[in-house]
Amino acid sequence: MTDAPLPGPASLRNPLGLTVELGRDTPIRLDCGVEMDSVTVAYQTYGTLNADRSNAILLCHALTGDQYVADPHPITGKPGWWNDLVGPGRLFDTDRYFLICSNVLGGCMGTTGPKEVNPATGKPWGQDFPIITIGDMVQVQARLVDHLGIDQMFAVIGGSMGGMQVLEWCASRPERVFAAIPIATAARHSAQNIAFNEVGRQAVIADPEWREGRYMDHGTKPRRGLAVARMAAHITYLSEPALHRKFGRNLQGDRDAFEYGFGAEFQVESYLRHQGSTFVDRFDANSYLYITRAMDYFDLAAEHGSLANAFKGTKTRFCVVSFSSDWLFPTVESRAVVHALNAVAANVSFVEIQSDKGHDAFLLDEPEFHATLSGFLEAAAVRRGLPPAGSKGETP
Amino acid sequence: MTDAPLPGPASLRNPLGLTVELGRDTPIRLDCGVEMDSVTVAYQTYGTLNADRSNAILLCHALTGDQYVADPHPITGKPGWWNDLVGPGRLFDTDRYFLICSNVLGGCMGTTGPKEVNPATGKPWGQDFPIITIGDMVQVQARLVDHLGIDQMFAVIGGSMGGMQVLEWCASRPERVFAAIPIATAARHSAQNIAFNEVGRQAVIADPEWREGRYMDHGTKPRRGLAVARMAAHITYLSEPALHRKFGRNLQGDRDAFEYGFGAEFQVESYLRHQGSTFVDRFDANSYLYITRAMDYFDLAAEHGSLANAFKGTKTRFCVVSFSSDWLFPTVESRAVVHALNAVAANVSFVEIQSDKGHDAFLLDEPEFHATLSGFLEAAAVRRGLPPAGSKGETP
Numbered sequence: 001m002t003d004a005p006l007p008g009p010a011s012l013r014n015p016l017g018l019t020v021e022l023g024r025d026t027p028i029r030l031d032c033g034v035e036m037d038s039v040t041v042a043y044q045t046y047g048t049l050n051a052d053r054s055n056a057i058l059l060c061h062a063l064t065g066d067q068y069v070a071d072p073h074p075i076t077g078k079p080g081w082w083n084d085l086v087g088p089g090r091l092f093d094t095d096r097y098f099l100i101c102s103n104v105l106g107g108c109m110g111t112t113g114p115k116e117v118n119p120a121t122g123k124p125w126g127q128d129f130p131i132i133t134i135g136d137m138v139q140v141q142a143r144l145v146d147h148l149g150i151d152q153m154f155a156v157i158g159g160s161m162g163g164m165q166v167l168e169w170c171a172s173r174p175e176r177v178f179a180a181i182p183i184a185t186a187a188r189h190s191a192q193n194i195a196f197n198e199v200g201r202q203a204v205i206a207d208p209e210w211r212e213g214r215y216m217d218h219g220t221k222p223r224r225g226l227a228v229a230r231m232a233a234h235i236t237y238l239s240e241p242a243l244h245r246k247f248g249r250n251l252q253g254d255r256d257a258f259e260y261g262f263g264a265e266f267q268v269e270s271y272l273r274h275q276g277s278t279f280v281d282r283f284d285a286n287s288y289l290y291i292t293r294a295m296d297y298f299d300l301a302a303e304h305g306s307l308a309n310a311f312k313g314t315k316t317r318f319c320v321v322s323f324s325s326d327w328l329f330p331t332v333e334s335r336a337v338v339h340a341l342n343a344v345a346a347n348v349s350f351v352e353i354q355s356d357k358g359h360d361a362f363l364l365d366e367p368e369f370h371a372t373l374s375g376f377l378e379a380a381a382v383r384r385g386l387p388p389a390g391s392k393g394e395t396p
Numbered sequence: 397m398t399d400a401p402l403p404g405p406a407s408l409r410n411p412l413g414l415t416v417e418l419g420r421d422t423p424i425r426l427d428c429g430v431e432m433d434s435v436t437v438a439y440q441t442y443g444t445l446n447a448d449r450s451n452a453i454l455l456c457h458a459l460t461g462d463q464y465v466a467d468p469h470p471i472t473g474k475p476g477w478w479n480d481l482v483g484p485g486r487l488f489d490t491d492r493y494f495l496i497c498s499n500v501l502g503g504c505m506g507t508t509g510p511k512e513v514n515p516a517t518g519k520p521w522g523q524d525f526p527i528i529t530i531g532d533m534v535q536v537q538a539r540l541v542d543h544l545g546i547d548q549m550f551a552v553i554g555g556s557m558g559g560m561q562v563l564e565w566c567a568s569r570p571e572r573v574f575a576a577i578p579i580a581t582a583a584r585h586s587a588q589n590i591a592f593n594e595v596g597r598q599a600v601i602a603d604p605e606w607r608e609g610r611y612m613d614h615g616t617k618p619r620r621g622l623a624v625a626r627m628a629a630h631i632t633y634l635s636e637p638a639l640h641r642k643f644g645r646n647l648q649g650d651r652d653a654f655e656y657g658f659g660a661e662f663q664v665e666s667y668l669r670h671q672g673s674t675f676v677d678r679f680d681a682n683s684y685l686y687i688t689r690a691m692d693y694f695d696l697a698a699e700h701g702s703l704a705n706a707f708k709g710t711k712t713r714f715c716v717v718s719f720s721s722d723w724l725f726p727t728v729e730s731r732a733v734v735h736a737l738n739a740v741a742a743n744v745s746f747v748e749i750q751s752d753k754g755h756d757a758f759l760l761d762e763p764e765f766h767a768t769l770s771g772f773l774e775a776a777a778v779r780r781g782l783p784p785a786g787s788k789g790e791t792p
């Protein structure tokens with residue numbers, strides 16, 4: 001196992017983008033049956049691991065997220081997805097916690113995925129990459145955590161697909177998770193969400209530039225198909241009230257008359273087109289196919305006989321969070337998780353945050369949400385025997 | 397003005413598919429400013445117009461609907477979209493009422509639209525077709541009704557985009573509508589709905605076979621793009637509970653294990669793919685662009701200063717219907733119409749039908765919905781002085 005800096009702009013907080021190669025000693029056996037003996041994982045860390053290795057928090061990113069939680073994105077230059085929550089004295093206090101976030105297996109930001117080179121052919125994997133699951137992603141994360149010498153994480157936290165990873169951790173490796181915060185997520189992907197994912201995949205596959213997944217060999221990209229996929233998905237990340245508040249029926253350029261054409265008449269159209277075209281610059285189309293597929297496969301109840309079974313005997317402390325206007329991962333999905341946890345007498349608190357921002361609320365400035373995380377983490381830290389805030393992470 | 401049979405399989409009930417050419421005497425001036433001096437309208441009728449021409453019902457079809465309300469579709473052979481509601485003794489009793497349904501301007505089932513020949517070039521209009529609005533569709537319908545010698549329709553009825561036409565009729569030509577039933581609709585297209593339409597349009601436009609709209613000149617079709625557009629739209633026509641009940645996470649072919657691939661693993665995927673590919677056989681891609689655009693432009697309040705203004709002084713009797721699980725045209729949109737009608741002291745009843753079938757409920761077997769239509773029509777018929785049921789449509 002070797003650590004090497006990841007190419008790309010250096011982060012201010014964590015100058016080294018880290019990578020590690022896993023699977024050389026013991027191959028990683030995927031759910032589909034394929035064994036991989038070399039998986040590179042790209043990850044970022046923030047803060048310092050304490051002496052008894054009890055202050056680690058694993059942050060799990062969402063479908064199109066990445067390990068740049070609190071660093072400028074190497075391609076877009078934009079701040080990390082939870083940039084404002086990470087730092088000394090902040091919610092994820094880097095004076096107290098050691099934060100880890102790794103790009104998921106199948107991703108496109110440095111971890112082994114379809115855009116990386118297949119050692120067997122010397123060419124990008126493309127569609128030869130094996131099908132992956134949320135369980136496979138978590139297996140690779142567990143190997144990374146092993147590599148870092150951490151037995152039990154203080155907390156595993158994530159929203160959306162990140163929340164699926166949190167639930168998978170708790171079901172498959174409960175002893176390694178002291179506290180868990182699954183946010184805006186579900187224990188299984190719904191029929192409607194599979195349907196939306198399938199629309200996105202078909203949009204990519206319909207693009208002739210996808211070339212059966214071998215577009216990299218041709219120096220091209222299914223730009224238009226991937227942009228359409230992103231546009232459709234982006235609608236599901238917002239709520240109707242949020243779209244109405246933000247754009248309503250306002251015309252592009254604040255015009256007051258229609259142009260009567262197929263240009264972007266309405267602001268919401270130009271916003272969506274922008275979301276589509278910028279996404280293509282930072283994300284790989286095949287990764288989009290593989291990762292959406294992994295979400296579709298996720299169904300903890302089916303894997304464990306029942307959802308309660310998945311959490312039987314758990315000692316993990318849970319804080320389940322949903323958002324009232326999230327229609328992609330509605331509150332009813334979080335409630336199903338809470339009911340299963342109650343059925344096995346787990347330690348669980350549940351908060352539905354009132355917000356009109358839809359699914360994306362977990363990435364936005366939502367004070368009640370942040371207060372919820374903060375309160376739960378503080379109480380869990382006390383239970384775990386971590387030093388109180390302001391003590392610079394030294395164990396007492 | 398000439399009537400001529402429409403080519404295609406003959407209907408059992410109405411052997412002649414009718415067409416009429418309008419605009420020769422007085423050109424039809426569209427909202428975008430273009431004047432058309434020849435618009436062919438394809439329409440179907442059921443039942444017989446009575447002597448005092450007081451028993452006409454205009455049925456307005458939805459985005460991808462057509463005039464084949466109760467005839468087998470000439471391309472798919474499937475029964476009409478309200479097939480079971482039309483006939484002697486049925487809800488739309490052909491012994492009592494004279495039903496008219498015309499393919500909308502911009503459509504692709506015989507009415508002038510982008511796939512028809514542009515007289516100026518001798519080639520299909522394609523993207524040279526002028527941008528149209530719901531108001532333009534209604535203007536053309538009004539010309540058709542003039543042609544049929546009908547001053548006032550007993551009722552104008554339609555769901556979804558058909559409901560927009562109903563509202564437009566009531567706002568622009570109130571004296572010509574005795575009773576109106578706008579179903580599962582809105583007085584303006586929401587930001588979210590514009591966004592979904594834009595995704596569909598971009599999917600079509602992204603397909604290289606669209607060829608800037610001139611695909612017919614090349615003997616091709618943007619099949620894949622239009623299929624993706626339909627898939628995305630189709631999700632919005634259903635509800636999450638309906639998808640869950642119908643498909644859940646069931647695997648294709650009732651398999652009990654994953655195949656780990658990008659084929660249709662889940663039944664909901666194969667269902668959506670089927671919806672996409674069959675749609676392409678019966679619908680024109682440019683028509684899809686033009687008609688979705690017309691919906692986006694619709695905003696009665698903006699056109700009339702306020703929604704109440706749009707209905708000021710109306711003598712029309714309204715029955716506004718919504719469905720509880722319709723998230724494309726949610727009940728709140730119908731309520732906005734009802735509030736505006738109340739504000740001008742209109743005669744209005746409002747029913748929200750409890751259904752888990754989503755937006756498409758208006759096309760499905762919903763007994764409470766049908767009872768609502770029946771009760772309202774019966775009371776309105778008495779008011780209008782139409783003979784009671786069973787009297788074969790003769791005026792007393």
